[in-house]
Amino acid sequence: MRDTQHGIGSDTGLPGPGASNRGKKLPELVWSGAVQLALMAGAIFMVIPFLWMISTSFKPPTEVLSWPPNLVPKEPTASNYVGLFGEAPFVRFFLNSVFISTVSTVAILATSVVGGFVFGKYRFPGRDFLFLVLLATAIVPFESYIIPLYARMVRWHWINTYQGIIAPYLIMSFGIFLMRQHINSTISDELLDAARIDGCSEWRILTSIVLPLSRSAGGALGIFAFTQAWIAFMWPLLIANVRELFNMELGLTMFQFRFSTDYGLLMAGSVLSVLPMIIVFVFLRRQIIESIALTGLKS
Amino acid sequence: MFEMGRRPGFLGYSSFERSKIAFCYLALLPILALFAILRIIPIIETFWLSLYDWKLVGSVRPFIGLANYQGLIGDEQFWLAIKNTSLYAGASVILGLTISLPIAVALAGKMKLSPFYQAIYFLPFITPMVPMAVAWKWIYDPRYGILNYILSFFGMQPIGWLIYPEIAIWALIAMNVWKNLGYNIVLLLVGLRNIPAVYYEAASIDGAAGWSRFRHITFPLLKPILLYVLVTSTINAFNVFTQVYVMTLGSQAAPGRAVRVLLYDIYENGFRYFRMGYASAEAVILTLIVLALTLVQFKLVKSEA
Incomplete structure (x- = not known):
């Protein structure tokens, strides 16, 4: 399992299937040239939607609907991005997304660290049963119990409120599982016992030992939680019926139904919505890909 | 402790x-x-x-036993949703693996996926669904879309990709394959690189190369991770909703052209017609499908371990 980390991002990949034909020079060159070519073609296919989106976002309305289409705008303009601040409250949508995702991330981190610590480091009656129940909830897709949850929000008068939108995103069973694994493997029982002998209460241990030591796993979980709340769609669609509460995803959707032909403006909005995720990805590419590959393997 | x-x-x-x-x-x-x-x-x-007839509004909520489920059996829209969702999931997963497996195998040799390609192939997977769905809707646009423009070079007439549900579902599948390709490749690469080199050395001594090497060594040893990707992708595909809503609902979210998938049918019954009990019965079916797939996954993991 340890080798997987190298295989994905670093130079120390294991010798693979190709290693045994090292003698044959020419066929191998042809082969690797063909692979490179195919890779490049694939890469172009992968980025075309992004390029097309960015290109359209800088086109004036007349050029957007010109035929044949220009891949590069002839008269680039930022007017679509300016339009985002005027015609639809995209700044508001953006801030809503930031607010919703931040609250969700903080709540998930808090509940996951506490839950992971208690489930990982203590023995108490009912522990295994409770842990199993929490994990089992992850198997059932969220959308399949959205109806009673919605009905509860109606009863609580939480429709069209931030708390209504955020509520389901306060907890994550995978988060508790992840933090439990992390705390079990990085924090020794001796350390906790030493703290107890020094007179630390359990709460004190939680805040001054466990919390600082779970930072690395917390970072990965934080990115995951933030992304999950950022891309929330079906739940906000049900709960938020006034546009002041729309998140970026919902704002963009409703906006495209209203201005279905103004693709310049729509693409500018899409770029704005994609941007935060891309920035995070550019900076943390390796960690993100590795953690996705590893969680895939472990579960 | x-x-x-x-x-x-x-x-x-x-x-x-x-x-x-x-x-x-x-x-x-x-x-x-x-x-x-x-x-x-x-x-x-x-x-x-799911055992009640419940309209959300009003306090009357009669118990009707399994009538909702009986209703589902005769409900053409529900069966259409089941059919569409299964087609969407099955085709996405099979196409996705067929495309990503050769790429991963080709890359698994000495070549490593350079950070540049890694970033590009992974980009669609990490970007949010709605902006990407809007971008693809623009690509699929019948009059000004770039896809019809490219196809016009091959002499093809413009196609209304998202207008007819029978075509639109394939447009959705293509987008799904595009979005998850990088994820599939990364997972398969991990699996390929975990295959010990000795197997390949032994094979080359026995004279096995190319296809027979793939068939008798790579494929069997890759099977656990292949099955893992297969089942998780299928589960994810069964929960498809956002792209359907964004790309195939007409202006003002008119449902005429929507590709009816399971979650869309639940959404429509529950939140357009307020047939909450009926929609709950459908949600139970969805849960059971996902549970069955998860059980299959657990079984596979156990038998391979």
Whole structure:
């Protein structure tokens, strides 16, 4: 399992299937040239939607609907991005997304660290049963119990409120599982016992030992939680019926139904919505890909 | 960890242990309450509600037993949704693996996926669905879309990709394959690189190369991760909703052209027609499908381990 980390991002990949034909020079060159070519073609296919989106976002309305289409705008303009601040409250949508995702991330981190610590480091009656129940909830897709949850929000008068939108995103069973694994493997029982002998209460241990030591796993979980709340769609669609509460995803959707032909403006909005995720990805590419590959393997 | 006696009953614990146990329950209380309210109770309620005729508004909520399920059996829209969702999931997963497997195998040699390609192939997977769905809707645009423009070079007439549900589902599948390709490749690469090199050395001594090497060594050893990707992708595909909503609903979210998938049908029955009990019955079916797939996954993991 340890080798997987190298295989994905670093130079120390294991010798693979190709290693045994090292003698044959020419066929191998042809082969690797063909692979490179195919890779490049694939890469172009992968980025075309992004390029097309960015290109359209800088086109004036007349050029957007010109035929044949220009891949590069002839008269680039930022007017679509300016339009985002005027015609639809995209700044508001953006801030809503930031607010919703931040609250969700903080709540998930808090509940996951506490839950992971208690489930990982203590023995108490009912522990295994409770842990199993929490994990089992992850198997059932969220959308399949959205109806009673919605009905509860109606009863609580939480429709069209931030708390209504955020509520389901306060907890994550995978988060508790992840933090439990992390705390079990990085924090020794001796350390906790030493703290107890020094007179630390359990709460004190939680805040001054466990919390600082779970930072690395917390970072990965934080990115995951933030992304999950950022891309929330079906739940906000049900709960938020006034546009002041729309998140970026919902704002963009409703906006495209209203201005279905103004693709310049729509693409500018899409770029704005994609941007935060891309920035995070550019900076943390390796960690993100590795953690996705590893969680895939472990579960 | 402190030793805890095996004596039964709460009074058997020392006061120190008791204070630790009190801490556990106290710390877990808010978490358990949140899980109960936001996950456990709604999951149970869904099963419960599926036995009632419930319109959300009004206090009358007659118990009708399995009538909702009987209704589903005769409901053409429901069967269409099941058919579409299965087609979407099956085709996405098979196409996705058929495309990503050769790429991963080609890359698994000495070549490593350079950070540049890695970033590009992974980009669609990490970007949010709605902006990408809007971008693809623009690509698929019948009059000004770039896809019809490219196809016009090959002499093809413009196609209304998203206008007819029978075509639109394939447009959705293509986008899904595009979005998850990088994820598939990364997971398969991990699996390929975990195959010990000795197997290949032994094979080359026996004279196995190319296809026979792939068939007899790579494929069997890759099977666990292949199955893992297969099942998780299928589960994810069964929960498709956002792209359908964004790309195939008409202006003002008119449902005429929507590709009817399971979640869309639940959404429409529950939140357009307020047939909450009926929609709950559908949600139970969705849950059972996903549970069955998960069980298959657990079984596979166990048998391979």
